[in-house]
Amino acid sequence: MKFRVYRYDPESGQKPHMQDYDIETFRGMMLRDALKAIKAQDETFAFRHSCGEGVCGSDGVNVNGTNKLACVTPIADLKEPVEVRPFPGRPVIRDLVVDMTQFYEQYKAIEPWLKRKEPTPEQEILQSPADRDKLDGLYECIMCGCCSTFCPSFWWNPEKFLGPQALLSAWRFLADSRDQAKDERLDFLEGPYKLFRCHSIMNCVEVCPKGLNPTKAIGHIKELMLKKAV
Numbered sequence: 001m002k003f004r005v006y007r008y009d010p011e012s013g014q015k016p017h018m019q020d021y022d023i024e025t026f027r028g029m030m031l032r033d034a035l036k037a038i039k040a041q042d043e044t045f046a047f048r049h050s051c052g053e054g055v056c057g058s059d060g061v062n063v064n065g066t067n068k069l070a071c072v073t074p075i076a077d078l079k080e081p082v083e084v085r086p087f088p089g090r091p092v093i094r095d096l097v098v099d100m101t102q103f104y105e106q107y108k109a110i111e112p113w114l115k116r117k118e119p120t121p122e123q124e125i126l127q128s129p130a131d132r133d134k135l136d137g138l139y140e141c142i143m144c145g146c147c148s149t150f151c152p153s154f155w156w157n158p159e160k161f162l163g164p165q166a167l168l169s170a171w172r173f174l175a176d177s178r179d180q181a182k183d184e185r186l187d188f189l190e191g192p193y194k195l196f197r198c199h200s201i202m203n204c205v206e207v208c209p210k211g212l213n214p215t216k217a218i219g220h221i222k223e224l225m226l227k228k229a230v
């Protein structure tokens with residue numbers, strides 16, 4: 001099977017280019033297996049991966065124009081030649097490895113932990129099964145970055161717009177019955193950029209390998225803000 005892969009080593013002084021590889025395939029082969037086969041042919045090629053099970057979130061790449069996790073992408077579903085590029089809109093460190101610092105900064109900015117005004121109980125903070133259910137579709141995010149790096153609003157304003165991953169996570173804490181910092185969380189999201197730069201284009205929903213829906217989460221935050229304002 002033919003692959004066309006983005007190659008760039010900023011230290012080499014050469015310009016980025018696409019390099020062709022021919023890979024022998026096997027039944028059930030995933031894109032990560034193909035990238036490993038390329039690496040076996042050419043040890044100068046760099047890409048990130050770890051768990052191989054769609055859990056660690058480290059092997060996100062852009063494949064034939066769409067962001068995907070390599071280890072859960074069957075090559076049988078891909079059109080030849082398979083074009084593999086780094087995530088769009090992020091600085092390239094080498095080949096398919098990008099700098100995700102800004103993405104992690106945005107996650108950190110939403111303060112992704114439970115905040116309490118009341119003293120924490122000695123054993124546990126109780127939650128009803130119905131309230132626990134509200135976190136389904138939110139807590140499963142593996143922080144792969146497929147969504148944020150496929151979001152046009154994040155490409156243009158990565159420092160000001162929090163992006164779909166951070167906003168999904170912001171809603172994860174706003175929706176949690178155990179969290180007691182709703183007002184300060186909403187105050188933080190005020191303004192034209194952090195939240196409201198989302199134009200509901202839904203690229204994020206299209207590419208999430210866990211089937212999550214950041215656009216819906218963003219809609220819930222906007223509703224809550226409106227309620228707070230009236």
Ligand code: SF4
Nearest residue numbers: 151198199201202204
């Ligand atoms: S819906 Fe919002 S967050 Fe998702 S890709 Fe579009 S602009 Fe980005």
Ligand code: SF4
Nearest residue numbers: 141142144145147208
């Ligand atoms: S919301 Fe989905 S695409 Fe975005 S970081 Fe989480 S798991 Fe990845």
Ligand code: FES
Nearest residue numbers: 050051052057071
């Ligand atoms: S290698 Fe861990 S998610 Fe793909």
